[in-house]
Amino acid sequence: xxxxxxxxxxxxxxxxxxxxxxxxxxxxxxxxxxxxxxxxxxxxxxxxxxxxxxxxxxxxxxxxxxxxxxxxxxxxxxxxxxxxxxxxxxxxxxxxxxxxxxxxxxxxxxxxxxxxxxxxxxxxxxxxxxxxxxxxxxxxxxxxxxxxxxxxxxxxxxxxxxxxxxxxxxxxxxxxxxxxxx
Numbered sequence: 171x172x173x174x175x176x177x178x179x180x181x182x183x184x185x186x187x188x189x190x191x192x193x194x195x196x197x198x199x200x201x202x203x204x205x206x207x208x209x210x211x212x213x214x215x216x217x218x219x220x221x222x223x224x225x226x227x228x229x230x231x232x233x234x235x236x237x238x239x240x241x242x243x244x245x246x247x248x249x250x251x252x253x254x255x256x257x258x259x260x261x262x263x264x265x266x267x268x269x270x271x272x273x274x275x276x277x278x279x280x281x282x283x284x285x286x287x288x289x290x291x292x293x294x295x296x297x298x299x300x301x302x303x304x305x306x307x308x309x310x311x312x313x314x315x316x317x318x319x320x321x322x323x324x325x326x327x328x329x330x331x332x333x334x335x336x337x338x339x340x341x342x343x344x345x346x347x348x349x350x351x352x
Contacts, residue, residue, distance in 0.1 A: 202240070209236045209244040213253075221259045224249070225285025256286050260294040268298060271307050276339020305347070308340050312348040328352070 212234060213227055222230075224245055231241045248254045260281055267277045274295055281291045315334055319327035328349050335345040 205236060205240050206243060209234075209240050210247065213244055213248060217248075217253060221262050222254065223256050223259050223284045223286055224254055227254060229285075256290055257294070259284075260286055260290050261297075264294050264298045268302060271311065271338070273304065273308075273335075273339030273341065274299065274302070275341060276337075279339070304340060304344050308335060308344045308348040309351065311335065311338070312352050316352045 209231055212231065216222055216227065216230055227248070228241055228245060231244065263281060264277055267280065278291055278295055312331055312335065315331050316327060319330060322330070331352065332345060332349050335348065
């Protein structure tokens with residue numbers, strides 16, 4: 171009969187282990203190692219679909235009932251290996267949302283909800299503003315949307331158009347100008 175040897179990759183009580191204390195009340199090192207591996211696998215599953223902020227990942231791991239120690243070790247691992255980076259996430263999110271197109275006000279609100287640092291948000295939005303002509307985009311959207319509202323009385327159509335553009339996060343002055351030109 172052959173003997174199977176299992177290499178223990180997680181060595182919690184030795185340097186270079188998973189960084190978790192060996193707590194018998196928790197189930198010992200094997201349980202912690204298993205939970206850590208499960209947390210990493212779940213994080214990779216989430217990251218497979220799209221980039222995520224650190225806060226988003228932590229929140230999703232909490233929903234799955236992972237302990238705070240496991241969550242911190244997992245997030246540190248992902249940051250060390252550069253799988254999560256809030257700056258890169260913010261740049262990607264802004265580029266994606268500007269293509270939709272959404273206004274900078276709404277994008278900023280979304281980034282705040284995703285738990286990004288205000289400094290990262292401001293820097294990323296400042297970079298995006300350089301190549302972004304909000305007035306032209308709002309006018310184009312207003313014209314397209316107004317064409318769909320041909321059967322509606324003009325005052326009501328303008329009110330709907332105004333509400334639509336505001337929901338998309340464009341600035342008040344730009345929306346007023348675009349609705350006034352239509």
